[in-house]
Amino acid sequence: MTEILTAAQMRSIEQAAIESGEVTGLELMERAGRGVVEAVFEEWPSYRLSPRRAIVLCGPGNNGGDGYVVARLLRDLHWDVTVFSLGDPEKLPPDAKTNYRRWLALGDVQPLSERAFRAAGAGYADLYVDALFGTGMSRPVSGEAWSVLTHLAGRNGDDYAPYIVAIDAPSGLCLDSGRLLGTANGSYAHGHNRFAALTVTFDSPKQGQFLADGPGLCGKLAVKDIGLRKWRETGAGRAMRLPQTVLVTDRSVVPDRRHALSPLRVPVKSERNIHAGHTHKFSFGHGVIVSGGAGRTGAARLAARSALRVGAGLVSLAVPPDAAAEVAAQITAPMMRAVPDAGAMAEMLTDARLNAICIGPGLGLGPNHAALVETVLKTGRPTVLDADALSLVARDDQLRNLLHQNCVLTPHNGEFKRLFPEIEARLSTPSAQSFSKVDAVRAAAAEAGCTVLLKGRDTVIATPQGQCAIHAAVYERAAPWLATAGSGDVLAGLIAGLLAQGYAAFEAAATGAWLHVECARQFGPGLIAEDLPEQLPGVLRRVISGEAGRV
Ligand SMILES: NC(=O)C1=CN([C@@H]2O[C@H](COP(=O)(O)OP(=O)(O)OC[C@H]3O[C@@H](n4cnc5c(N)ncnc54)[C@H](OP(=O)(O)O)[C@@H]3O)[C@@H](O)[C@H]2O)[C@@H](O)CC1
Numbered sequence: 419m420t421e422i423l424t425a426a427q428m429r430s431i432e433q434a435a436i437e438s439g440e441v442t443g444l445e446l447m448e449r450a451g452r453g454v455v456e457a458v459f460e461e462w463p464s465y466r467l468s469p470r471r472a473i474v475l476c477g478p479g480n481n482g483g484d485g486y487v488v489a490r491l492l493r494d495l496h497w498d499v500t501v502f503s504l505g506d507p508e509k510l511p512p513d514a515k516t517n518y519r520r521w522l523a524l525g526d527v528q529p530l531s532e533r534a535f536r537a538a539g540a541g542y543a544d545l546y547v548d549a550l551f552g553t554g555m556s557r558p559v560s561g562e563a564w565s566v567l568t569h570l571a572g573r574n575g576d577d578y579a580p581y582i583v584a585i586d587a588p589s590g591l592c593l594d595s596g597r598l599l600g601t602a603n604g605s606y607a608h609g610h611n612r613f614a615a616l617t618v619t620f621d622s623p624k625q626g627q628f629l630a631d632g633p634g635l636c637g638k639l640a641v642k643d644i645g646l647r648k649w650r651e652t653g654a655g656r657a658m659r660l661p662q663t664v665l666v667t668d669r670s671v672v673p674d675r676r677h678a679l680s681p682l683r684v685p686v687k688s689e690r691n692i693h694a695g696h697t698h699k700f701s702f703g704h705g706v707i708v709s710g711g712a713g714r715t716g717a718a719r720l721a722a723r724s725a726l727r728v729g730a731g732l733v734s735l736a737v738p739p740d741a742a743a744e745v746a747a748q749i750t751a752p753m754m755r756a757v758p759d760a761g762a763m764a765e766m767l768t769d770a771r772l773n774a775i776c777i778g779p780g781l782g783l784g785p786n787h788a789a790l791v792e793t794v795l796k797t798g799r800p801t802v803l804d805a806d807a808l809s810l811v812a813r814d815d816q817l818r819n820l821l822h823q824n825c826v827l828t829p830h831n832g833e834f835k836r837l838f839p840e841i842e843a844r845l846s847t848p849s850a851q852s853f854s855k856v857d858a859v860r861a862a863a864a865e866a867g868c869t870v871l872l873k874g875r876d877t878v879i880a881t882p883q884g885q886c887a888i889h890a891a892v893y894e895r896a897a898p899w900l901a902t903a904g905s906g907d908v909l910a911g912l913i914a915g916l917l918a919q920g921y922a923a924f925e926a927a928a929t930g931a932w933l934h935v936e937c938a939r940q941f942g943p944g945l946i947a948e949d950l951p952e953q954l955p956g957v958l959r960r961v962i963s964g965e966a967g968r969v
């Protein structure tokens with residue numbers, strides 16, 4: 419598992435390391451600068467071969483300090499380096515000032531302004547280093563810094579993005595929320611959601627690099643080790659006591675030993691199980707997918723196929739009688755049971771082997787559908803509530819009060835707004851830009867008393883206890899073609915199939931989100947929702963053999 423840190427957590431880990439006396443801030447800064455140069459050569463291998471020209475923009479804090487280190491290291495490699503500073507460098511914090519002085523022995527520093535930047539023949543550099551603000555950014559960027567940033571972002575028609583490396587963050591990006599502070603549309607200029615080619619961060623990724631505008635503006639992300647692992651893993655100096663937010667991946671970039679959580683290591687229907695003798699279909703659970711009426715059954719059929727493919731031993735569709743012929747004509751492996759009303763549903767669920775339920779896709783919004791949701795919730799069984807079930811819960815407090823620990827809610831943004839209007843309002847208030855999707859989903863899970871998965875390119879999953887994971891289909895894991903009709907029904911089915919196999923709600927949601935994107939990536943462009951479950955055998959084979967998709 420890769421831990422994701424907030425800016426405050428990163429600062430407190432650094433502080434704990436420095437206070438321990440085992441490492442100095444100056445050493446950490448040197449490692450950070452080296453990490454940036456290393457990442458630059460990894461990203462642009464040809465730059466290693468001959469010295470180039472760089473422009474380094476240094477801010478008034480330690481992010482600027484890293485910039486002075488980078489300037490010096492490049493100069494040591496005979497690069498032509500121009501340095502601009504924001505604010506009076508004599509007022510820099512001590513370590514940054516030391517590096518400023520070291521740089522002064524090699525070259526000069528000009529005050530940062532757009533005019534000076536452009537006069538320096540700014541268009542001819544091979545590398546632009548954004549070291550203005552990092553984890554200490556506390557308010558929207560303005561003045562000359564903003565002018566230069568928006569110029570770099572293409573305000574005047576120049577395209578610098580392919581040559582920009584940002585240290586910790588494109589300056590102005592909130593590393594907690596992933597929003598560009600002070601902007602309505604998350605863009606420096608022209609509404610383009612791009613800025614840097616590469617962002618280099620230290621020790622662990624930061625929340626804002628995965629949420630909202632972050633991934634687009636960061637370009638690519640390189641995480642460099644600066645020797646803080648010991649303080650991170652012991653939780654020393656941690657700014658918050660919440661369980662740590664993790665990134666859902668198939669491997670650990672920065673392993674975290676404190677948490678046993680490792681969704682993809684929870685055995686799916688693997689050989690290990692089979693050898694252990696768990697070969698009967700009931701060993702892998704029996705999922706129930708509740709279907710809508712005639713003409714609306716596609717969503718439930720997709721969910722059922724996904725639940726089966728992900729490994730549920732049995733899947734039954736609970737179908738209103740008017741839709742029975744339609745469903746029967748189009749399914750093979752899932753079973754079907756006619757369920758005319760809530761009473762019949764309750765009777766069906768007296769069978770304790772039916773151990774996971776999915777309700778909502780294509781369901782409908784009538785009182786009879788609300789009664790079905792009520793019946794399902796009253797069983798207390800692991801249940802995925804999606805689509806119409808979420809809308810029904812949003813408008814009926816009685817249903818909402820029936821939500822329980824074993825539920826997983828899988829809203830998209832619109833459903834989230836209906837379910838949690840106050841939380842959503844905070845999330846979309848420009849003045850609350852450090853309030854992140856992580857904060858929002860944690861608050862929603864606490865309010866609902868169950869696991870909430872808020873869908874998006876930056877899917878966030880949280881439990882009422884504050885356990886939280888980000889699953890981001892960004893950077894190398896981007897899967898834009900996943901935005902297709904029925905894709906959400908597949909996700910609901912995957913989670914239900916995992917619940918049937920005994921995954922806890924949070925692990926089922928996190929694993930389902932990962933598999934969903936992995937299937938889309940495996941298929942590629944041209945994907946329609948029906949293709950997703952068909953990719954599962956290949957994806958699961960790779961998971962089980964330990965060579966699943968890289969992130
Ligand atoms: N600590 C360590 O050991 C290590 C840290 N490392 C590096 O340090 C970075 C964090 O450094 P940092 O904490 O000094 O914060 P940083 O991002 O430079 O900004 C703070 C300065 O900016 C100012 N400021 C803020 N917002 C502003 C705005 N909108 N407009 C104008 N000014 C604004 C703020 O002013 P103030 O808010 O105090 O008025 C303050 O002067 C981190 O990202 C990493 O790169 C690495 O070297 C590893 C070791």
Ligand SMILES: [K+]
Pocket residue numbers: 481548549550551552584585586587588589
């Ligand atoms: K920066």
